[in-house]
Amino acid sequence: MHFRISLIFFIVFSGSVFGQDFDNYQPIVSSGTLPEDFTRAVSEAAKEAKNEPSDEREFTVSAAYSLNRIMLGGKVLFNDPMSQFANKVTDELLKNNPTLRSKVRIYVIKSSSVNAFATPEGAIFINIGLLAQLENEAQLAFILAHELIHVDKKHSLDHFKKGVEISRGRGAYRDLNKYEKGLAEYAFSKEKEQEADELGFLEIYDKSKYSYTAISGVFDILKYGYLPVDEIPFDNIFFQNDGFVFPKSYKLSELNPINVEDEKDDEESTHPALPIRKEVLEKLIKNRSDEGRSKHIIGQSEFITIRNMARFELCRMQLLDEDYNNAIFNAYIMLKEFPDNKYLLKVIGHSLYWLSFNNTNLGKSFYKNIEGESQQLAFLLYKLTSKQKDIDMVSTAFATKLKMLFPEDKDIDLLFKESVKHIVKEHDFKVSDFYSVYMNSKKDSIIFTKTEDKKEVSEGNEGKSKYEKIASSKNTKNNPLMAGEASDSLNFHKYALAPYIDNVLLKAAFKDAHDAKPEKYVAKNKRSSVNSAKDRNYGKAVGGVERVLVVNPYYSGTREGKKKKISYLKNEREETDLVQRIEECGKAAGIETDIIEPKLFSNNDVELYNDMVLLNEWLIERMIAGNALPEDNSSPVTVLGYDRLQKIGQAHGTTNAMWAVSMFEKRTRGLGIIVPMIVIPPLMPILIHRVINGGSVSHFLAVVYDIKTGELKLSHQHTTYDNNYGFVKNNNIYFVFHQLKQKDKK
């Protein structure tokens, strides 16, 4: 009896036991020690592959380089609850195959796409986008089994060898043209994918205790991966408040159905068509009994917790991808289960803010091709962004609502104040410009009911999975009940702040925004071209910077031409060299540099790794902010945790963060240039230089942001038509530091 009570207790509360308090959700970070995959250099792999045949050695080095890039790119999670769960599922699958288990490592990767992949070294990556769409643990197990076969049977190496054979026209491929060779490669790839499906099932999945029926719909996850995580009606009322309703024209009466047709043509695809894969799997599952098997072995509640985590992360990732429709819709879906959840509301609030801040006009193509329930939201966003005041006010009203709900949250406070600042800057609005009465008190005729009276149309979909709803929704009309409809003439945006008009915080925010006397805003479509602005900013002194945090400097070198090639070992050396030069140039300019370089991480540097990840995400957010030039507007608003960012700044002793990318393309010239050298000998020095240089190009890009204000302090892009000489690299880097240091022009 006690055991049963304990078990029930355990099952009911295991959601919180497995780590996440969704009410105070914090984005997932890595923990523990850095796995060896992070710290292993490409040169080590090259040493180990010394005795392999040259093609295989090249493959090993290129694979090590690719893995290195993935691991140090800042998107991989380790020792987090999701990766731990995936590892437990793998343990379960490979209970009887410790040899294979010792070869593989499972990581979750911060990507919104629905995918999983394996590398030849045995690292398997599961995208968060995939985890968010799963229906059960067994589906994850099948996907892992598929990837495990890729590793076990060395499919990557086979693919590489076959690719070499085909491209060199050996044997049966001798008489093929380029297109036919491409098809041959696709065919081979499909063969391996089919093998992974079949052997993954027979050699791994079948030997576990996972259910057969649970995976019958696994390919639907890939098929419908472009849709949000669930199909529920979207109600515009979500963005309304007691003060206003949207006009009638802001909703669609009919939505695009979800395309359920199966595409069987896979000639130009690396994977077999999904219907074919599904058929093969169904044949394998047929006549197999589910007795003694289960959809969940680790635990259903743990699976649901993990999936919810993935969905929470997914919303934020989609926001950073500027996929606002999916970010908002997925957060909206999750709010059904987690009402008034601060994290989810913040994602929505930030999505609206960036649409507003960037004067985005989404255009008809934004919503026209969207399928399913999320089209309703897409249409609403399209309508709101077609009038700047509409999106600005809806965004500000939403931010104000969040401020009322969570007055102590720093990120929300920033969002709220910046939203007010934005509408003051854009429209010179004052509090008195808004109606303090609610829309329904006006004499224009509208149909209005209070939000509490709204009933949602459920269409009998409770308890159904997303894929069951899709299957049953063919050709059905979606006509959700709206709580209110107004005429277009009512200028609803003027009522948007009605519920808050007398609020002290709102009045204070307006006052501060007006007192700050914001600089004249230059709309993106009105400012001068990027090129001329770059020229104006070239050499422009920023001034007074003493210390800079340099985040993950990146180098890429390629050889262009007929045989485009990357020299992996050289790239690794050049990246190390880049770090040293940054340090030297900083010193020469009188600026201290603190460089976060993942190649120099030790196993205990997980905090530094997390700092790097956060800063890289913050940089992406700056790109969303659209401030590509120092003269653009900046905003400190961040969904990533303002306080956490400031702590990073304090830990590194500066608020100036710099990202630097160095790229080099080696190009060869023909020898025709020798003729002018003979005809006009005095030109010889210049032409000799041209022959040596070969038209190579070096690019250097650097941006420096203030992590406190979000201001872009410096944007530097420099292209040199020269070889990758040391002095060229030094010039480019030093120039950036020089601009940061200089105060005066004369």
Place this chain on the structure above:
Amino acid sequence: MKKYIQFYITVFSLYLVSVSLFAQRSAPGYMGKRFVLKYDQGISWSLGGDAQPMPNLHYGIQAEYTITTSKTLGLDYSFMPRYYKNRVLFGNSIYLQNFFTHRIGINAKLFRRKAGNIAPTGMFSQVGLNLFFINGQHYNTVIDSKFSHLTFDIGPSIGAGKQYIVGKNLMISVDVKLTLPLIAIANGIGAEAGGGPFGNSDLTETQQLKKDLNRKVSWPSGQANILVMKIGFGGVL
């Protein structure tokens, strides 16, 4: 001698004034170093006319200061000797033995920003103004004595080249310079026309000789300075 020293000091002072007027603190130079000092080794070929077909070696030094991100201002000096074996000038009685051309010039280099060059490194084009002092040394067989005389020239120049940095601050440069020594060219044209604008029957024999010597020396010197290819070694400071 004193006059020449005064002259060089004047030119150098003018150069320093120009630098301080035009230099911008925002110019980064190379790793913060804006001053370049180098030795230039030049070579040129005399081009027909009176000159003997031989390579001419130019030995020079150059000082350069980075005034903006794309420009430098330079002062340079070079010395070109030429040695003859019995180079007949006038009816077997006077032989040209040597002449020495001293050239001092001010130049401005422009580093192409669009090609990604930052002064003082990378590809550049240049313009300059040059002053030549040509010291000719002669042997008079009639009176068995040596004598010398000095002539002058002036001319603008244009050029192009590239400056590299090797190591921390060692500079290597290659460039080609085209100069128009104006007086030499006029003299050359005059020489071809058999006396030309410099012929004057009112001059004394000594004066006429001096004029002829000027012409006969400046033209070969000028030719040797028209097109010069240089390689330089120095450092950034």
